[in-house]
Every structure is written in C-alpha cells, then in structure tokens.
Amino acid sequence: MHTTEDVDVLIIGSGPTGLMLANCFNHSNVKYRMVEKKGAIVPAGQADSLKCLTMQIFDSLGISNLVDEGACQFDEVVFWDPKDGAEIYRSGIVPDKVPGLKAVREVSLNQGKIESLLLDNIRKYRDLEVEYSKVPSDIFVNDKVLDDHDEFPFVVMLHPVDNNPAEPLKGVGDPTKIALGSVAGTREFVRAKYVVACDGAHSWTRKRFGIPFHGDQTDSLWGVVDIIPKTDFPDIRKNCVIRSAKYGNMMMIPRENRIVRFYVQLLNPNTDLDIPTIKASYTIDSILKTAQRIFFPYELTYDYCDWWSVYQVGQRISQHYSIHNRLFLAGDAVHTHSPKAGQGMNTGMQDAYNLGWKLLATMQKRVHPRILSTYESERRPIAQELINFDRGYAQSWAKSASTTDDITPNGTAAHGTISNGTASNGVTSNGETSNGVKSNGMTSNGATSNGTESTGTNADKNSASFQTMYMKNMVYTTGILIHYPPSELVLGTGPSKGPKAVRFEAGLTPGMRLPDFQILNQSDAVPTSIHKVMKSDGRFRVIVFAGDLTQESQAAKIDGLAAGLTSKKSFVNVHKPPSADIDSRIEIITIHSSPRTAVELQELPEVLHPWNEERGWDYWKIFADDHDIHGEHGEAYRKCAIDESKGGLVAVRPDGYVGMVAELTDLESVNRYFSDFMMPVPCEVTANGWH
DSSP, rough: OOOOEHHHHHHHOOOOHHHHHTTTTTTOOOOOOESSSSSSSOOOOOOOOEEEEHHOOOOHHHHOOTTTTTTOOEEEEEEEESSSTSSEEEEEEEEEEOOOOOOEEEOOOOHHHHHHHHHHTTTTOOOOOETEEEEEEEEEOOOTTOTTSSSOEEEEEEOOOEOOOSSSSOOOOOTOOOOOSSSSOOOOOEEEEEEEEEEOOOHHHHOOOOOOOOEEEEEEEEEEEEEOOOOOOOTTSSEEEEOOOOSSSEEEOOSTTTEEEEEEEEEOOOOTSSSSHHHHHHHHHHHHHHHHHHHTTOOEEEEEEEEEEEEEEEEESOOSEEETTTTTEEETEEEOOSSSSSOHHHHHHHHHHHHHHHHHHHHHTBBBBGGGGGHHHHHHHHHHHHHHHHHHHHHHHSOOOOOSSSOOOOOEEETSSTSSSSSSTTTTOOOSSSOOOTTTTBBBBBOOOOOOOOOOHHHHHHHHHHHHHHHHHHHHHHHOOOOOOBBBOOOSSSGGGGGBBBOOOOSSOOBBBBOEEEEEETTTTOEEHHHSSOOSSEEEEEEEEETTTHHHHHHHHHHHHHHHHHTTTTTHHHHHOOTTTSSEEEEEEEEEOSOOGGGGGGGSGGGGSEEEEETOOOOSSSSEEEBBTTBBBOOOOHTTTTTTTOOOEEEEEEBBEEEEEETTTTTHHHHHHHHBBBBBBBBOOTOOOOO
C-alpha cells in the first residue's frame, strides 16, 4: 500500500457544511484536503435560506454584506387563505422578525453562491482547490493508534468518479457500488489524523461504518420550483404562505435575479401506486398546474425555470456522530428533515462550526482531546429536537385550510421552550398571536385584508391557528435558542447546577449563544457588533463587563482584576506560549457602561489594551455600551441583564457560546474553568499552531 500524502484532516464533501468546517481552519497551518463527488459547485437549486444565527457566523468569518451579494431580505410574511372555500384572499401580514432581535431574521440566496462565498473566504488565507469528482472507496483504520492524536489512524483510498454532467452519479453513496474512474493508475491512498464526512443524506462514510440512520419517510410529497414568474399576484416578492381548500398548500420565497421559489404540496389521488413511482411521474408542468389551482383567482405562468425537484418528507437521525472521536459526520450525513423551515443547510453549517474549533484547538494542543466528545453530546440532541419539531411542523403544513382539525403550535425549542413566550440571552417572544399579527382577515396594522371581516367560522379559526403556529416557531427557526448541556465547556450557574457551578445572577445562560448587540469602540466611537469583534480564529474570549467606570468602586475593581490577570497563575499566562502575544489563545474584551467620552483609554490598565513593540497599542479591545452618533444604543448590559454597579466576567467559547459567567472580582472561577480542559504547560506554537 503506497500513501501519497499525510494530512491532518480529510474532509469528504464540499457543500456548505464541508466548506464551513474548512473556514474554521483559516487562521492556522492545519493541513487538509477536501474531496467532492460532484463535478463542480452546485449551479442551481438546493438549499437557499440563511437564518440570523448563520449570518452571525458569516460575520465572524469576515463574510458580510450578503444582501450586496444578491441575497433577498425578508421583512414581511403574508398569509393567504381560501374565501368561502374557493379563491384565496390575504388573511394576514406580519413582520418577519423576532421581538427583541434587531438583526435580519433570514435571507435567501442560491446554495451555489453560498458555497462560492465560503470558498472565496478560504482563499484569502490559503490556496485551496476542492478535488471535485473524487470519492473515497475504502477507509482502513489502525485501531492501535486511535488514542494517540499525533498519529494517523486512517488510510483512505481515493478514486476519481466518472462524473458525466449529463447523467446523475450512479452508485455513489453505496460502499459496494462506487462509480470509479476508468483511467488506470489513478488510485491513491491518503493518511489522515481525522476524517470528517459531510457527504450528504446518502453518506458513503456512514454506510461504510454501518452507523444506523434512524427515522422514516412519510407519504407527503412536495414539489420545489425555481422560476421567474409572470403573474398578477400582488405579493409575489414577499415570503408568502398560501393555503387552499382542496388543492393543497404552497409557500413562496423570493430569490435573486427575479427568481421565486415555490414549495407546492402534491396531493396523491392514487394510493395504489408506491411513492417512488408517483414521485417520478411529476414534471415541472404538472407541479405548476397544481400551483395555478392553489393561486386561483390569480394567473401564474413562466418562461424560465432555473431548477425544480420533488421531495418526500422524512426525518432521520444518525445513531452516532463520531467514531472514537477521530472520524466525524456532519450535516445531512447525520440528520435530514423537511426543507420548509429552512433548517437543513443552517444546522449542517452549525454542526461544522461546533466541530471545527474543537478540532483546531485539539490539533494545536491547546485543549485536551476529550473535548471532541462534546461535538456529539451537544449537536445530536439539537438534531433530535429539530426532527421532533419538524414532524409537527410538516404535519401542520400538510393540513388543508378547510380542515376542522386543530393545528397545535409546536413550541419546542432546543433544550427549552418558546411556547411560554420566554427566550433566554436577551431575546424575548411575547407569546401573543404571531408578533402583533391580526389574524382572521386582519393585517398587522389593524386594517382588514381585501375588505374581508372575520366571521368566526372554522376556516377563520384554522387560519388563526396556523398563523399562530408559524409565528411562534419563527423564534425557534432562527437558531438563537440552542442550549448546549453542562460539560467541561459549559458551566451552569447557581447551587443546583453541579459541583463546579459559579454563583452569579445575570441574564446570560451558559450553553447558549452570546446575544448580539452593538458596542462603540472606545478609541474612535465607531459602532460594531460583538460577534464581528469576536473573529472566528479559534480563540476563547473573556468579556469584562466593567460597569460604570466613573464610579470609584468599579474603577478599583478593574484595577484589582488587572493585577490578577497579569499574575503568573492567571489563565492569560498559564495557557499561552511564552513568546506569544498575551491574547494569542484567550482574548480579553472590555465593555463598560460609562458615557464613552467620560473614559480615557490610556488611563485603563495595559492588560486590557495591550502594547506591542511593532504594532503599538491595541485599540480594538475596549468598548462602550453607549449611544452612537445616530442615537442608537446597543443596550448590551440590559440584554445580558448585568448590573452596571457590579459588572461581571463572561467566558465565551470560540463558537460564540457562553461557557461560564462569574462576578467581576471572581477571577479564580474563570481560572478554574479554563484549567479543566486547556493544556496548562507553556510551549511554543507548533507547526499547526495559531498565528
């Protein structure tokens, strides 16, 4: 057996999940290769929705201004229902937003463009060429070295595939039926320390290792069509939910370049045929014919179709996300669900983002390898809860507008609930009917839609129930309510959360994402958001909520904190190589609540804005929670429920999730938090180290 190359990580699959993982290695010398069975970036179709949590991640990666890249922003959701069991009418208009969250909730953008943005961002840091039309055909595992993270336990055999764009790939996904390239001598072997499979719902890797994929398929079929519509429908450039009395339901999502995506429910009149046969019988014209019936009395035609498909609703989850914490699966390889909530691509990229920083930190010897086990313990419950949510969500969508059955709002959120109107970490859901929507024929401003008054009929109640369900679930689908369970990386607060808990009263919840908020740079008054400040470079952060520094008591606390931070026992010095910058592994960010002009940067302790002989003072470490020149206030202290007269310390993981919170004077608890999982022995940055 002849190996051609050793790599730290072999990434199988170059979709959004695989490319997100690769972006986690941008600020390092980690050596990886990425192979992909497709022949190129997805040209059209597939996933298209980016939720606000994913957009925050893009911001931290340095990918911003998505609207400038062609993404369509949603500001309203419009509901249409049948009037008198026949033609549809506008039954409600609501803002597409979450109370308390100022950020855009979602945008739509072609998956191919998303892949291009992620790939272009990688190329800012290294020359990466995705190896298209190449797949693994076998993986050999050396069990004897699985526990040694310096060793290469995997030897992967790679082959090119006969990837004729005019024909679908045949056999890929079945480990016994790989479509191998016909050119002799093209086989190669690659040794890898880690393998990450982002190879889709038909994952070859999952099948190769016999990992069960639990779940089922339903009898529900939906058509997905991307067209440039020609229509007199008044809300064609809005996010619309259209429900008919007898022809099924439909969702519309505006896209770039005049395109609109239609999700069309396909009712099955012939129960004698099996689902694959029925699915194969549909054409673009038959799907649009159903859409035209749902659209009545409005016209709908097209000349240009960008992409179309038919999918069967199903929910599945992999029994395992990893093997020995050396081989990992992510994205559709471990969970599948219906696309209407826009969770598949977003959840896959968030899988990769969770795993990526942990792999990087392990390879850099900054953390103990056992933290890799938290990838499965954190992400698999999220996928299971998403599948539970999706079952109820899909069933609600499948019910006709004329049904008298109750539509029960699915209020389940990840490790929490949204049905009671409560959301942690600075975002609240008022629990009222759909964020201010006036249902039963009323728009959000209180005017009746199309002049139709509420009649209190079963149809009206059905419409109101569906709209309530849809709006309550808007909070969940943003991803901001994800809550990871306690672990070495997540310490609870209060005496009931375990022996390592820290007493501290604040609105921040360990295991949940730090809320996004605006802050002002102390040095130049320029506003920015906290997640843009916390770049995705693999570093932990400790946010010092300094409170009001014009108060002598708070200023004294900061002086005491600075003295503790500069001591040899501080996490700042224990976990960094001797010759590295003070913020090379754990960055300190200070946010005070004083009026910005009342604080002088140079009067604050040096450790909070370190000096470098080559670069001078660091002017991007201290911020104010104050009004900007336009009168906007980020309200960071309010969103985090931190008392300005006390302040606090917040340890934030590289993925933006809160690890622990402590009192401003309790530096020892923060030291213990990091010492539990970070490598304490000072050493020089290795070849794979952060730079």
